[in-house]
Amino acid sequence: MNVTVFGTGYVGLVQAAVLAEAGNKVVCIDIDTKKVERLKQGVIPIYEPGLEPMVNNSVSSGNLSFSTEAAFGVEHGELIFIAVGTPPDEDGSADLRHVLTVAATIAQFMESKKYIINKSTVPVGTADKVRATVESELSKRNRSDLPFDIISNPEFLKEGSALNDCMRPDRIIIGTSEADSEQKLRHLYAPFNRNHEKILVMDVKSAELTKYAANCMLATKISFMNEMANIADKVGADIEAVRKGIGSDPRVGYQFIYAGIGYGGSCFPKDVKALISSAQQMGIAADILAAVESRNERQKHYLVEKILSHFNGDIQDKTFALWGLSFKPNTDDMREAPSRILLTRLWERGAKVRAFDPEALTECQRIFGDREDLALCESKNDALQGADALIVATEWQQFKSLDLNEVKGALSTAVVFDGRNQYEPGEMRDAGFDYYCVGRPDTR
Numbered sequence: 001m002n003v004t005v006f007g008t009g010y011v012g013l014v015q016a017a018v019l020a021e022a023g024n025k026v027v028c029i030d031i032d033t034k035k036v037e038r039l040k041q042g043v044i045p046i047y048e049p050g051l052e053p054m055v056n057n058s059v060s061s062g063n064l065s066f067s068t069e070a071a072f073g074v075e076h077g078e079l080i081f082i083a084v085g086t087p088p089d090e091d092g093s094a095d096l097r098h099v100l101t102v103a104a105t106i107a108q109f110m111e112s113k114k115y116i117i118n119k120s121t122v123p124v125g126t127a128d129k130v131r132a133t134v135e136s137e138l139s140k141r142n143r144s145d146l147p148f149d150i151i152s153n154p155e156f157l158k159e160g161s162a163l164n165d166c167m168r169p170d171r172i173i174i175g176t177s178e179a180d181s182e183q184k185l186r187h188l189y190a191p192f193n194r195n196h197e198k199i200l201v202m203d204v205k206s207a208e209l210t211k212y213a214a215n216c217m218l219a220t221k222i223s224f225m226n227e228m229a230n231i232a233d234k235v236g237a238d239i240e241a242v243r244k245g246i247g248s249d250p251r252v253g254y255q256f257i258y259a260g261i262g263y264g265g266s267c268f269p270k271d272v273k274a275l276i277s278s279a280q281q282m283g284i285a286a287d288i289l290a291a292v293e294s295r296n297e298r299q300k301h302y303l304v305e306k307i308l309s310h311f312n313g314d315i316q317d318k319t320f321a322l323w324g325l326s327f328k329p330n331t332d333d334m335r336e337a338p339s340r341i342l343l344t345r346l347w348e349r350g351a352k353v354r355a356f357d358p359e360a361l362t363e364c365q366r367i368f369g370d371r372e373d374l375a376l377c378e379s380k381n382d383a384l385q386g387a388d389a390l391i392v393a394t395e396w397q398q399f400k401s402l403d404l405n406e407v408k409g410a411l412s413t414a415v416v417f418d419g420r421n422q423y424e425p426g427e428m429r430d431a432g433f434d435y436y437c438v439g440r441p442d443t444r
């Protein structure tokens with residue numbers, strides 16, 4: 001099928017690559033000329049495992065191309081995806097500017113029936129706004145005769161496993177009431193719907209709300225566990241034992257119930273805020289979501305409080321090794337990452353940081369620039385050299401097993417602050433470390 005994708009971010013680029021590999025002719029349109037130039041040269045702007053070879057193979061086979069020419073994109077695609085950003089506005093609501101701009105652009109150039117598929121995460125009612133925008137632009141052109149449909153097709157990929165999530169999705173949600181649109185999308189997604197039925201067809205508003213409900217439920221699980229961990233800390237319980245104790249009930253389940261220093265990234269924080277804002281506009285107090293968000297904001301400071309307490313409030317001129325900058329493993333994305341709060345709070349108090357991340361060093365450099373109190377290190381061992389303590393902020397696989405002697409030898413004092421509960425408190429104590437974690441007995 002001929003497909004056009006507006007937006008070459010995490011969602012648009014991955015979706016385009018996967019659809020092109022499945023044999024569709026896909027054109028990607030972005031307004032970021034530098035990004036498009038780099039993509040044309042085979043340079044992938046984000047780190048996502050497996051994405052680079054997949055994009056480059058499809059470009060070589062002629063199934064995938066990149067352009068800034070919106071008119072060309074609109075002409076090419078019978079199916080047109082909107083996969084642009086929906087950042088939070090000042091009041092937390094989703095900013096639909098980019099989505100509606102793309103809708104207007106499509107209407108400006110379309111000459112035949114278009115299936116306009118919204119993949120961006122948008123509040124309920126956005127499809128109506130997209131429809132109204134397209135209708136208004138067509139009417140300005142005196143082309144109200146041109147048929148189109150607006151379909152909601154929210155994306156559930158996870159950064160770090162985005163390709164796999166798109167190729168083997170848990171579910172594919174198609175929000176439309178038009179049989180014709182449903183058939184088109186069933187056909188497009190048939191290669192990813194083979195071993196069992198994953199397509200769920202529903203009305204547009206339910207599809208739009210499903211995306212927010214899914215992210216808000218996941219954020220709720222995290223904040224709930226973090227609250228339990230903080231209680232466990234105070235009463236001397238072990239949140240890891242509690243996790244196993246509750247996860248064994250299939251109604252709760254083991255997934256997504258790890259305590260830590262809070263969620264980040266481009267989706268959970270923004271989507272929780274956007275749903276709170278939508279609810280408020282409708283006169284509904286979103287009490288649970290407000291609590292989820294405030295717990296998360298506080299949780300990002302949790303380890304800092306333990307650090308300050310260990311050093312009696314004085315970390316001036318102390319040096320910290322920081323392992324993990326991205327908001328989660330397998331991505332270079334630092335948007336709303338807990339590491340950013342850690343860095344800022346440590347710097348405020350006059351500390352220095354030697355940071356290492358397998359993928360996010362460039363992003364960190366881009367965000368914070370050159371600073372005397374930040375050394376970006378080439379390896380995890382390099383980051384440790386001479387530091388007064390190690391802080392773990394992201395659970396990258398390579399941080400999971402510690403060579404305790406090596407770490408102890410490299411640090412000037414054997415102190416570890418573990419924001420992701422990666423190590424066993426007993427083992428750390430036996431090896432002579434002061435070890436602090438989240439919701440497990442600290443050992444000194």
Ligand code: NAD
Nearest residue numbers: 007008009010011029030031032084085086098120121155
């Ligand atoms: P992103 O910021 O990485 O990329 C958006 C891209 O859209 C940018 O390259 C930007 O230049 C481009 N763009 C903006 N206006 C444009 C226009 N008028 N025409 C063409 N291109 C334009 O965003 P993302 O992370 O890919 O997220 C996109 C949407 O998908 C958001 O609504 C997000 O909430 C949702 N989503 C994201 C994820 C994720 O893990 N990142 C997962 C599911 C859903």
